[in-house]
Amino acid sequence: MADGVSARQLAKILGVTEGAVRKALKANRIKRLPDGLIDREAAREAWQGSTDPVRTKVRTEPQTVRTRGTHPRVEVRTPAEAREAVSLIARVLAEEGVEDADGSIDFSKARTAELILKARQRSLDQAEQQGRLIERAAAEKLFFDTARELRDAWLAWPARIGIELAAELGIEARVLTQALTNHVNRHLSELGEPMGDFR
Structure with missing residues (x-):
């Protein structure tokens, strides 16, 4: 069941005048429920979709009714x-x-x-x-995990490719695999570990 409110209550929720809400109702930008009340969430979405955000002070987050003087005043003391x-x-x-x-x-x-x-x-x-931002901790963890996976894949590569490559070149597989492992380890050591502690 939708949470219905009156035009006056909606005006307080949105932080606009009751006249602005009545005008939006008359223009069918927001609609009444069958019982005559207004669904606050549907009205908020409709208002956001049809109102220029630069010209309105509508709340975009569900919050309690705004009261005067609730903004903390910042004072310079020193x-x-x-x-x-x-x-x-x-x-x-x-x-x-x-x-x-x-x-x-x-x-x-x-x-x-x-x-x-x-x-x-x-x-x-x-x-x-809009979901275009993610938490920094999540991004850092993803980066760290991806870097670890790449490092592990490189460490496994010499053993995986060594025998096949040795057969193509006609040399001993153990010698080639060890040489590839040494070069891969040296290269990964030069690159270093991903920075940060994301455990």
């Missing part, structure tokens, strides 16, 4: 924190190619840096929702 904040702003602006990024930091530059960081976070959130 000169070191102030220097760190200014350094971060300058670095963000420089990375985006903003002119005079290393000059004095005013409110306009701080606001620009904040918008850049929000845009980056939004991009990361969207990539995560």
Whole structure:
């Protein structure tokens, strides 16, 4: 059974005005259930699919109702924190190619840096929702496991190919296999082990 909510409750869930919800209902962008209520998840998906994310403050994650003043206020308490904040702003602006990024930091530059960081976070959130991001630990483990498999395959290769290759060349298989093993071991030693401890 769908979890039905009223237009007013949905507006609070989405973080928009009740008028915006009523307008969406009238335009059939979101639909009512047979009992007159609205399925909150279906409405959230419909809203996301038909609303420009730049022009709305709709929540994209199921959360509790937004209340005023819930954002923690960041305060700079020491000169070191102030220097760190200014350094971060300058670095963000420089990375985006903003002119005079290393000059004095005013409110306009701080606001620009904040918008850049929000845009980056939004991009990361969207990539995560679309499944284009994976956890770093999982990626590192996959890399390490793949490197180990390749190393093990190379270590087994001389014994697997040695007899066949010795027959083609007309030389003793044991000598050729040992020579191939020595060269493979030396090469793998030069490459080194994958970095990190992923156990």
